[in-house]
Amino acid sequence: MKPDPRLMSELCSLIARNVGVNETRRPLENIILRCEDGPSPPSSYIVEPHFAVIAQGAKRSVLADQVFEYAGGNFLIFSVDLPMSSYITRASAAEPFLGFGMTLRPDAIAALLLESGAPLKAAPDTAGFAVGDLTDDLLEPVVRMLRLLDRPQDVEVLKPMIEREILWRLIHSDLGTVVRQLGLVESRITRVGRAIVWLRNHYAEPVRVEDLADMVEMSVTSFHRHFLGVTAMSPLQYQKQVRLQEARSRLLSSSGDVGAIGLSVGYDSASQFSREYRRLFGAPPTRDMEQFRRARPD
Numbered sequence: 001m002k003p004d005p006r007l008m009s010e011l012c013s014l015i016a017r018n019v020g021v022n023e024t025r026r027p028l029e030n031i032i033l034r035c036e037d038g039p040s041p042p043s044s045y046i047v048e049p050h051f052a053v054i055a056q057g058a059k060r061s062v063l064a065d066q067v068f069e070y071a072g073g074n075f076l077i078f079s080v081d082l083p084m085s086s087y088i089t090r091a092s093a094a095e096p097f098l099g100f101g102m103t104l105r106p107d108a109i110a111a112l113l114l115e116s117g118a119p120l121k122a123a124p125d126t127a128g129f130a131v132g133d134l135t136d137d138l139l140e141p142v143v144r145m146l147r148l149l150d151r152p153q154d155v156e157v158l159k160p161m162i163e164r165e166i167l168w169r170l171i172h173s174d175l176g177t178v179v180r181q182l183g184l185v186e187s188r189i190t191r192v193g194r195a196i197v198w199l200r201n202h203y204a205e206p207v208r209v210e211d212l213a214d215m216v217e218m219s220v221t222s223f224h225r226h227f228l229g230v231t232a233m234s235p236l237q238y239q240k241q242v243r244l245q246e247a248r249s250r251l252l253s254s255s256g257d258v259g260a261i262g263l264s265v266g267y268d269s270a271s272q273f274s275r276e277y278r279r280l281f282g283a284p285p286t287r288d289m290e291q292f293r294r295a296r297p298d
Helices: 005-018 106-116 136-150 152-171 176-182 188-201 209-215 220-231 235-253 258-264 270-281 285-295
Strands: 023-028 031-036 043-047 050-056 058-063 066-071 074-078 082-090 097-103 129-133
Touching (some): 005 031, 005 050, 005 097, 023 136, 043 235, 050 136, 066 074, 066 129, 082 235, 097 136, 106 176, 136 152, 152 176, 176 188, 188 209, 188 235, 209 220, 220 235, 235 258, 235 285, 258 270, 258 285, 270 285
Antiparallel strands (some): 023 031, 031 097, 043 082, 050 074, 050 097
């Protein structure tokens, strides 16, 4: 069943009214709004655990070799830090791309699970990124969250209550299994998440899969299988993507030597860095920066 068109219309109006065109804004703590008035070039980034609603427009994301398409009326769950590439495929000045995001806090999910008496045990493997169909039960508290922007005096009291309601609806949604795993200390997603945090903080260092498996108290075989199931890539492939995205960020923010930046993120040679950079971003570092700045002169 499609969500109530009146609620969807109000959601679009609230987002458009509270964020500028071609802008991403955080109007409340852990709440993100986005508006884009046209299709965008591919953008690579590392997305952190959050819940997102597509109010209008359409977008395509790539995770390793998996492609995800989603549009107005879909919601998304990201349960771990993931290196993604995505771009807006449908948007215009008349009907811009509009999105809502909310950070997912494992402690808040755990508290709800404990209070509700829900089973606190690991479920079958779930991926770190999933797309679902929005329902009125979930849409309605999202709209009420954004109505608070017109009533700042209510934010301190009502925002925590509405956030809990959104989490509760997510736990009981079609993607509830993914959300519940975030609140379980010993779930496979949580264990893989701990390894991911380490890789993000130590991306420039040599790493052995055996050491990562020991860190999260899993066998090497089990750890490798579950890591692949959550992220769609192996631990070493994940580290490589983090390295390359960090390198791209450094190239954008400085005019430093390409080879030196490659060495700073963990590569042993400039040629290896350039080769793997081109494989991920479609062009060697220098040309990629030229293309990026032409596409986004600001």
